Amino acid sequence: MTQQTFNVDVCVIGAGAAGLSVAAGAAQLGLSVVLFEAGEMGGDCLNTGCVPSKSLIAASKIAHNMRHAAEFGLKNVKPVVDWNKVRNHVDGVIATIAPIDSQERFESLGCSVVREHANFISPHVLESPSARVKARRFVIATGARAAIPPITGLHETPFLTNETVFTQDSLPHSLIVLGGGAVGVELGQAFARLGTLVTIVEAANIMGPQDPEAVQAVRTSLQADGIKLLEGAKAVIVTGDTDQVSVTLEDGRVLEAQRLLVAVGRTARVENLGLEKAKVVYSKKGVETDQHLRSISNPRVWAVGDVAGKEQLTHAAGFQASVFIRNALFKAPAKAQVSHMPAVAYCEPELARIGLTEIEAYQQFKRDVMVTKAEFSDNDRAQTERTTTGFCKLVIGKGGKILGATIVGEGAGEAIQLVGMVMANNQKVGALTNLISPYPTRSEIVKRAAGAYFTPRLFSEKTRKLIRFLKNFG
16 A cells, blocks of 8 residues: 655544544644544544433433423323434434534545554654654544453453443343443443443442532432442452353452443553654553643653543543644643533533532641532522432632532533633632522522622621611611
8 A cells, every 4th residue: 555645734643522623723723734543533422422421311311200200290101212212312413413523524624534543653753554644743632441440250251331332232131330430320320210220339439539428419319210339349250241241249249230331440542552662651541741731752742632641521632632722833831730620420410520629628728718508409490390409519718719619410510610610710709699690590509609608798797787887878
C-alpha cells in the first residue's frame, strides 16, 4: 500500500469527544488537520458510553413510572419489555446523533480523516498503513476502556462491559455487577427496572467519595428497586459460561447469575501507540502532561480527554480540547484543572457534585466553612411530581465563596449548572440569591440553599433592632 505523506499543523489520534473537538476547532481556525480513528467515529461516548447508557436509562424510567402510576390516580401496570425494541431505541438515538461526529462532516470542515490505527515511529512522525504524518503538534485523544481487574478466572469467563452490554441478544434474567461507581449503579438500576434481578458488588462503598448523605439517598432508591447491594465485598474468583456465571467473594459467599458486568473503572488507552518512540512519558493512568495538557517529555505532543489521566467525563474532554486550543493556538495560558468541573451520576435520584464535598472542605479549611441545605420535600415542583427525595447542599467558605455543592434528586444534573456558573465566574453565594427563578421549578432549591446562608444575619436581633429604629421614619 502506498503511503500518503502529510505535513500539517495538527494531527489528532482518536475521534472521540476530545479528539473531535480539537479537530473541529483547529480546522475551523484555518489550520491543516489530520484525524486518525480506527474504530467508530464519536468514540466511547456516542457508541458505548453516555449516549446508549442514558437512552437505556430513559427506557427503564418509563418502565418504573408504569409500575408507580397509582400515585397520580392512574392504574399501576407491569411493563412488558421487548428487549429488541429497547435496543432499537438505543440504536436509534445513536444514529440520530452520529452525523454530527461523522467522517463526512469532519472532511467538510477540511480535516483529512484516516480510518486506521496509527502509531509514532519517531518523536515527530506518526504513521498508519496508508499515511505518514509530520505535524507541528500531535494530540493524543485515544480515550479509555473498561478496566479489567485481576480476579482469578475472569479472563476465562464470559463477561460484559459498557462496550458490550448494549449488544446482548436478550434481556438477562439476572445480572451481577462488579463495581458500584457511576457506571455500575446507572446500568445496574436500569436493568433492574427493566426486570433483571441485579446484584451490585462493591469493594468499598457505592458512589465512591461522594457526600455520604447523598449516597444514602441513592442507596435507598437502589434497594427499593430490588437491587441487592453488597458493599465492602471483594470478588476473588469468577467462573462460568454463556449460560451462568459464579462469583466467589472474599468471605466465602458465592453469587450466581446469568450475566456478569464488569464496571470497576476505566484505564487509559496508551498501548500500541509507539509512545516510547515518540519519547512520551506515560503510565496506566495516561499520558503525563503539565497543567496545560502538554507532554512533559515531548513538547510536540499533547493529550486531551480520558487519556490525559484527569477527569474521565465527556464534558471534561470538551473543556480540555478548549484548553489545548487556547494554549497551543492562541498562546493564551489555560489550565486543565478547574474547581468548577461538575460530575453527575444519572441514576435515580441523580447525584450531581461540583467542587468540594462537605467533608473535603472541613478537612482543607477547618472552621472557615459553612454548609447550607435545602430539601426537595420543600420544593413545590417536586411535590407536584411526587419526586421529593433529595436535597441541595452548598459548601461555602470565607466571605461567601462557594467551595462546592452536592445535589441529589430528580434533575440534579440540570440544577448543578447554576452553581457551576457562579463558581466559573468567581462570584459569591449572593449571586445565587439574586436569581429570579420561575415558579415552580426544581432549580429553585439552589436559590433556597443559598438564601439559608444569609438567614442567620437577616433575621438576627441586630437586624430586628435596625427595623424597629427605621420604622420610626415613616
